[in-house]
Amino acid sequence: MSQVKTNFFLTGATGYIGGTVLTRFLAHPRANSFQFTVLVRDPKKAEVFKELGVTAVVGSHSDAELVERLASQADVVISIADCDDVGAAKATLQGLRKRGASGTVPIFIHTSGAGVIFDDAKGIHSDAMIYDDSDADQIETIAPTQMHRDVDLLITAADTEGYIKSYIIVPTSVWGLATGRLVDSGVQNPHSMLIPILVKAALDRGQAGMVGEGKNIWHNVEIHELADLYITVYDKIVADPDTGHGRNGFYFGESGKHLLYAVSKEIGTALVALKKSDSAEPTMFTQADLNKYFRGSSFLGSNSRCRATRARAIGWKPTKSTSDMLASIRPEMEVLIKKNTGSAT
Structure with missing residues (x-):
């Protein structure tokens, strides 16, 4: 049967x-x-x-x-x-x-x-509703x-x-970086949007950047x-x-949270280590930068704060932390550089 x-x-x-x-x-x-x-x-x-x-x-x-x-x-x-x-x-x-x-x-x-839970903090503060x-x-x-x-x-x-x-x-x-059968077969995009878009902007401008002062908070997974x-x-x-x-x-x-500044600083540190910049300190994106890299939007300066109470209550058990996320930035940057230039250095 x-x-x-x-x-x-x-x-x-x-x-x-x-x-x-x-x-x-x-x-x-x-x-x-x-x-x-x-x-x-x-x-x-x-x-x-x-x-x-x-x-x-x-x-x-x-x-x-x-x-x-x-x-x-x-x-x-x-x-x-x-x-x-x-x-x-x-x-x-x-x-x-x-x-x-x-x-x-x-x-x-x-x-x-x-x-769906963005505000308009423009990188100036982290005080926001936690959903x-x-x-x-x-x-x-x-x-x-x-x-x-x-x-x-x-x-x-x-x-x-x-x-x-x-x-x-x-x-x-x-x-x-996503892994698995679909990535191996070449049909799936292995990269996220948010960190790579910041990496690509940093590589192009020769320095890591942030919206405003980078004081806004996002959660991560x-x-x-x-x-x-x-x-x-x-x-x-x-x-x-x-x-x-x-x-x-x-x-x-969600399984962790970070300041935009922390992500940008990690990108800056990786840039220096890979000899792509002389300074690890991120600088504020100008309006020209926002226009060039983010279609004029300052969405990366928003807060997006939440708690996965219901998700965890039904048995979801994430273990990766913000430290793990920050540690993933340089390896992904090296992959992106290699894809664009054929070399990670």
């Missing part, structure tokens, strides 16, 4: 977070009972996924009809692509509504972003105009309607431990269908 499989539709499979999450699921103890479908643009990458036993559909997230169809066939959707893509979110929800009409309420695990993922009333005070919030609200509204169960994972500053949070959430849902969802279904991914 053939085994009944759980059908997953995962978006963002070639990305830093999405590829790492998929790799973790493919190594899950019950992986033989999972069937994953991913949506990719590159036919060559699609072939690699197929070799790994993953159904790969070539297409775009902007193809609403395709996204809706794939979601309608899924028991579980895990979205880890563009968390601001309202069109893709609506198409996914429409597909899940159709799936739910068959009598089983599907699961939607969505990836939001740390921008707790176990406090649904506090989460609901986040303004609907906040970054990423429009998509989050669409998804929790669908949960309130009852045709899905939604779980929103909010990664903080994700760090570390190591990439593989973040992927473990997705596994923990899914396993908890299976073990206990009453696991917090909807307004009670926000899960922050």
Whole structure:
């Protein structure tokens, strides 16, 4: 008798977070009972996924009809692509509504972003609201105009309607080089966004930089431990269908916190060690720098403060610290330099 499989539709499979999450699921103890479908643009990458036993559909997230169809066939959707893509979110929800009409309420695990709790500190202070993922009333005070919030609200509204169960994972500053089968096969991006963007700016300007005085605080999480949070959430849902969802279904991914200054200073120290700069001390980004490297935005000067109380309560156990994050900067910088120049020195 053939085994009944759980059908997953995962978006963002070639990305830093999405590829790492998929790799973790493919190594899950019950992986033989999972069937994953991913949506990719590159036919060559699609072939690699197929070799790994993953159904790969070539297409775009902007193809609403395709996204809706794939979601309608899924028991579980895990979205880890563009968390601001309202069109893709609506198409996914429409597909899940159709799936739910068959009598089983599907699961939607969505990836939001740390921008949902950004302020506008511009690097001047760290005094900011600390959001707790176990406090649904506090989460609901986040303004609907906040970054990423429009998509989050669409998804929790669908949960309130009852045709899905939604779980929103909010990664903080994700760090570390991703590893695993998808990285080895060349289909997955192994780099985060935040530290590399600061590294690339520092290499170009010859000195580490920061927004304002670098006094703002972000929380952080190591990439593989973040992927473990997705596994923990899914396993908890299976073990206990009453696991917090909807307004009670926000899960922050955080295991440490840092000042922007500390990250920039570590970048500066690495620059000096690699003979790319004469000074380890970061300097303030000018408006011209912000325009050149960050599209004019001072978002790196914001505070993004939270507690992963609910995430830990369901069994997530991250162990990596801010010290580990800081220690990862020089090795990743060396990889980035080698990719760009063919040499780490």
